Amino acid sequence: xxxxxxxxxxxxxxxxxxxxxxxxxxxxxxxxxxxxxxxxxxxxxxxxxxxxxxxxxxxxxxxxxxxxxxxxxxxxxxxxxxxxxxxxxxxxxxxxxxxxxxxxxx
Numbered sequence: 001x002x003x004x005x006x007x008x009x010x011x012x013x014x015x016x017x018x019x020x021x022x023x024x025x026x027x028x029x030x031x032x033x034x035x036x037x038x039x040x041x042x043x044x045x046x047x048x049x050x051x052x053x054x055x056x057x058x059x060x061x062x063x064x065x066x067x068x069x070x071x072x073x074x075x076x077x078x079x080x081x082x083x084x085x086x087x088x089x090x091x092x093x094x095x096x097x098x099x100x101x102x103x104x105x106x
Contacts, residue, residue, distance in 0.1 A: 001058065001059060001100075002057075002061055002096055003057050003097055004056045004093070005053060005055050006090065006092045006093075007051065007053050008052040008053075008084060008087055009090070010050045010083070010086070010087035011050050012049065014083055014086075015044050015051075015052055018083050021076060021080060025075075028040045028042060030072060031056065031067050034067070034070055035067045036063040036066065037056050037057070038056075040054070040055065041056075057097070
């Protein structure tokens with residue numbers, strides 16, 4: 001299993017708009033529906049800095065590549081690019097999941 005991590009460093013006032021775009025366009029759900037993704041999250045820093053991380057869990061690197069190559073992935077690119085015009089976008093990284101535990105969500 002692997003985890004993908006993308007970090008976005010945007011202005012605090014833009015972070016709200018980025019999160020809203022992800023919600024409105026159901027970007028995370030779409031990646032689950034169109035690929036073999038196991039789960040994904042988007043989170044913003046609680047300190048109000050504007051930093052956002054997007055993470056997802058994949059069965060393997062090939063599954064993640066399926067999302068990168070999927071034609072739907074870029075459908076929100078123009079709006080997202082406009083929101084992130086002055087942002088610093090980190091390098092997307094993949095991490096091998098050594099082991100994990102979880103509780104059932106309520």
